[in-house]
Amino acid sequence: MTVCAPAELDHVYDYLGAGAHFVPLPRLGDPSVVAALRNACIGADVVHAHGLHASVRTALALPGGGRLPLVTTWDSRVPTAGARGGLLRLLERRAARAATIVLGTSSDLVDRARRRGARDARLAPVTVLPARGPVCLHDGKARAELGAVDRPLLMAVGALERDRGHRTLLDAAREWRDLSPQPLLVIAGEGRERLALQRRIETENLPVRLIGRREDIAELLAAADIAVLPSRWEARSLLAQEALRLGVPLVATAVGGVPELVGDAAELVPYGDPGALAAAVRGLLDDVERRMDLAAAGRTQAGTWPTEDDTVAHVLSVYDELSGR
Numbered sequence: 001m002t003v004c005a006p007a008e009l010d011h012v013y014d015y016l017g018a019g020a021h022f023v024p025l026p027r028l029g030d031p032s033v034v035a036a037l038r039n040a041c042i043g044a045d046v047v048h049a050h051g052l053h054a055s056v057r058t059a060l061a062l063p064g065g066g067r068l069p070l071v072t073t074w075d076s077r078v079p080t081a082g083a084r085g086g087l088l089r090l091l092e093r094r095a096a097r098a099a100t101i102v103l104g105t106s107s108d109l110v111d112r113a114r115r116r117g118a119r120d121a122r123l124a125p126v127t128v129l130p131a132r133g134p135v136c137l138h139d140g141k142a143r144a145e146l147g148a149v150d151r152p153l154l155m156a157v158g159a160l161e162r163d164r165g166h167r168t169l170l171d172a173a174r175e176w177r178d179l180s181p182q183p184l185l186v187i188a189g190e191g192r193e194r195l196a197l198q199r200r201i202e203t204e205n206l207p208v209r210l211i212g213r214r215e216d217i218a219e220l221l222a223a224a225d226i227a228v229l230p231s232r233w234e235a236r237s238l239l240a241q242e243a244l245r246l247g248v249p250l251v252a253t254a255v256g257g258v259p260e261l262v263g264d265a266a267e268l269v270p271y272g273d274p275g276a277l278a279a280a281v282r283g284l285l286d287d288v289e290r291r292m293d294l295a296a297a298g299r300t301q302a303g304t305w306p307t308e309d310d311t312v313a314h315v316l317s318v319y320d321e322l323s324g325r
Helices: 009-013 032-040 052-061 082-098 107-115 140-146 166-174 194-203 217-222 238-246 258-262 274-286 288-302 308-323
Strands: 002-006 021-025 047-050 070-074 101-104 121-123 153-157 184-188 208-212 226-229 250-253 267-269
Touching: 002 009, 002 032, 021 032, 032 052, 047 052, 052 070, 052 082, 070 082, 070 107, 070 308, 082 107, 101 107, 101 308, 107 121, 140 217, 153 217, 153 238, 166 184, 166 194, 166 208, 166 274, 184 217, 194 208, 217 238, 226 238, 226 274, 238 250, 238 258, 238 288, 250 258, 250 274, 258 267, 267 274, 274 288
Parallel strands: 002 021, 047 070, 070 101, 101 121, 153 184, 153 226, 184 208, 226 250, 250 267
Antiparallel strands: none
16 A cells, blocks of 8 residues: 655654555645656556545546546535636546546535546445543533533534634524523634634624634533534534534534434534524523433444444455456
């Protein structure tokens, strides 16, 4: 196995420690990336590219005629509005048509790849490993740190970007101010929207804290009464997976791959509807039995997801199919 990626990613994922041969690449904007990929792919039996930009560059690097099988994984959706959206749609078509097989991590991504001209598009849900070590639900230390000892704790996690729905989340938080005790919404993550969100929190006196990037997300999430996922689109949300595994009731937008991921084990609301989001959270805070039912259903639903071994076996079966073994 040879892994081609920007040099700094080996420090994050430890490809060398896992036993792979590692080829450091220039950054994706560097035109020499294609040549580096072309050299790295000499002698390969199968090439697997992850993500749209890596897929397009790999397709350019491989010899014409489709002689070398190319697998691509789609795990995110590109924006479709404006001139940039038009360019990205063209790149999607290029990537889809160049691939021997497109693996989509959710059904809507499989459908999208087919619409873009993929010859063979298949569902390949990716497993996210559960948190390591014991995690204590409603941990008093974590709640004390966050300032939610005697009040309900709501937890959201994600980059502070426009499509993550945090503006809608703040709109909903306005409607929780009259509750007693008043719930505290904690949002973990960083991004370009931070200053605008912080201004709103202070100006409107919202019961919300932005805590930035954290390495202890599982512990913080386990301490929460409710997890909230307000995104415009998700494939297999990491927050949703972690919340259901931990038995934390989840309120999420019914977008992308979320409904098929969570089944009946979460409260689903439309994207961009603060009233529906606020009402779903308020309803759960008022209904202990419903929260308990969702906690049990979440753990059951998580048990239906593929394991890490299932995920590896699925991908290896695709490699074996394409290499003719």
